[in-house]
Amino acid sequence: EAQVTQNPRYLITVTGKKLTVTCSQNMNHEYMSWYRQDPGLGLRQIYYSMNVEVTDKGDVPEGYKVSRKEKRNFPLILESPSPNQTSLYFCASSLSDNVYGYTFGSGTRLTVV
């Protein structure tokens, strides 16, 4: 089944403890991205990647890092999480020409205390 897999689904952590949210897709998509969703603010793009070893900032990149060493994986790294990063996070992927839309993962609900 074609899908984007995120792990974990739920995570509660403490301020300052580094964490990684993994994202993997099995559709050979070139493009991958991370979004966060907050009440009243909708979805906002954190980082995106056009292909392997090519990443760029989205609208809200502060406090996040990403890497794209393989085409299928696009992990989101929070080096020192803070409570304002408590949010619902989504990974998404698409073909480079985006003619069929994005495929989203099921989401990761992160709480930073």
Next chain:
Amino acid sequence: SQQGEEDPQALSIQEGENATMNCSYKTSINNLQWYRQNSGRGLVHLILIRSNEREKHSGRLRVTLDTSKKSSSLLITASRAADTASYFCATDARGGGGADGLTFGKGTHLIIQP
């Protein structure tokens, strides 16, 4: 930056009625897409309309695009209880100078009353 803005923010209708949601955006786009999200779940792609298209159909969905007014509408005909969800429009403006990727509106929450 938020580009798409959906209207209304919330909509409640009876099962069997048609539901119409609107989306406005600000800059030139390559395409516009509509997504559905059930509570707390991932977004599901519904339909994509290119900037040179004016109307597109998929099952009970009908999407229109007016690039001169920078607006789009999503019509769901013969609504069902299972259509209860939040609906988002998203614009793809790759190559337009801003960050590549989709820019989402804040969504319309649709409730279908049985």
